[in-house]
Amino acid sequence: MTETRKSTKTRVALLFGGRSSEHAVSCVTAAGVMGAIDAEKYEVVPIGITREGQWVLSRGDWHRWALNAGHPPEVEPSSETVRLSESDGAAHLVVTEPNQVPRELGDVDVVFPLLHGAFGEDGTVQGLLELADVRYVGAGVLASAVGMDKHFMKVAFEAAGLSVGPYVTVTDKEWRRDPQAVRDAVGRLGFPVFVKPCRAGSSVGISKVDGPEGLDAAIAEARRHDLRLVIEAGITGREIECGVLEGRGCDAPRTSLPGEIVVQGGQHAFYDFEAKYVENDAASLSCPADLPQEAIDRVRELAATAFDAVSGEGLSRVDFFYTPEGEFVINEINTMPGFTPISMYPAMWAATGIGYRELIDELIQLALARPTGLR
Template structure:
């Protein structure tokens, strides 16, 4: 950043993954919360076909409403990051006029969920461009996005995970009976999910062996790599937010418990994001003495095991026998008004605008390159 101008924040959202709409909703909330007295803000949308455009940034246009999922308008003016001797600029290329430079980018806030955004791809591009950004780096993003590898890393760090197996489309097509036998060995019920997905898209529950084929078909629609996992029957879903302090120390929020009500058997897409669907949240979660502290300590262990930066939401199962099991580490959790991560921090004393400000401040002060 040069002179006395305000730091310029590029909020990047949309993307090519199946979580495009949720990214737009998250971005709308972030755009509403950024302090415009402190930061210049440029909204950049990535269309479903991968085109980068200069978006309007109107939070109302990015809102999730009943029956309508927001998306990036790919017909807007194309925009690109251009690396120069003085920094990395945003350049708008409108066919009707000469290229226009919007100025140097000081930090990118990538509100992207799923593949081609939360998985280390855009993080690698920003590293190559020498641009600071909010959130985890390349390795932590890639490992946490791929649930199969995430489980390997967490288990190696001594953290408990649910038993499961990884199935590729090629293995399924080559020998489906072998896959069925491996699933039978785990025991039913089983959850079947895209290995590199999110927002509960493509997840289904196989209650018995005769449901496995259809559950795999559903997951393969979203990812050629699928995770089949033992269901945490009777387990309570507890989440914990991790956020670095300005000195880099990981801090944890109050844990929250999700209660899925109505007709939903588990925390699926509709239960997460559609306002008419019913979910209940307890913050803080009602846990026995010592369990909350144990869970918060494990959340920091998981954060550090995957080498996360900035923020993460760590999800647990609290099982009937009193044990805690790691479910997932989300390096760019949802930022919609219904999302758990902002709710947990608000209950812990850090409201939404302050949370956004902390994340941008963290990104601005960290080094570019190897850390």
């Protein structure tokens, strides 16, 4: 059974939820986009992905996906499963249900994968969309994979001449084979250190460790999210972020005014998950950051370099430390940064002159203009 397409608007499939530890954050991001997208221009098909990987149609008010500290949003399983197929050069959505004839929802023009973390931001979904020959918002397979992996992103940054802080990478085999060797390598970095899952975001599983006695517990916590870890030396400096937006055609990447994260102290030793998403007064963004004009120009240039270093497309947020010596040390790149109306990436672009709805529109238009396949 085929459902006839009822609109000539550009049809956008929003993917959210997903199998990673950032499931709830992705739902919140989707709520922001659904609430702001230009309904006169776009027809939205919201598709939630459960923690088990099932794709389901999302019905009802988008407010249900807003973050509540006591009840984080969750995509629930359904008897109906949405599948993406390709035929006649177009991508089609099909709904299947046991003992029922498959129901076609029609074609889609572009997919907006509002997914954070593993199985969404790491190139896996991007590869699926490439196979389906459908255009999509954001980074491609390679950039997504490199940008998600805190070890390989550092390798790419170093190759591009960016300043990277001292770190060690710990594999599962290394930790199980000789944990003392890992402890010794971390000790040579000096304390404090930050123990991070290699392929997680939103500060999930990250711990600040002030001395050797806390290292094993931090490693155990990070290993709950990823068996590969990056352990970084603490860097004294201000946390400066910069948004990057792909240029149109052959134009160079565009960069936002830089913003500065200010953690309000108290129980937050760094910009962790609670400070980012739960406690509204735990951190604030100052944009533009209080920096000399020369430093503002420099960090924008470095952010564009980082974007190109991983072959970025669409959008990215690049995070730096600004040291007392006036040096920018790159921390990481996020190829699908937090994208709620109050997230840092949209906030920096708003300060630069591109509002939230306009930013959503620009990202979709960039995706529609980009060919699928090798490019």
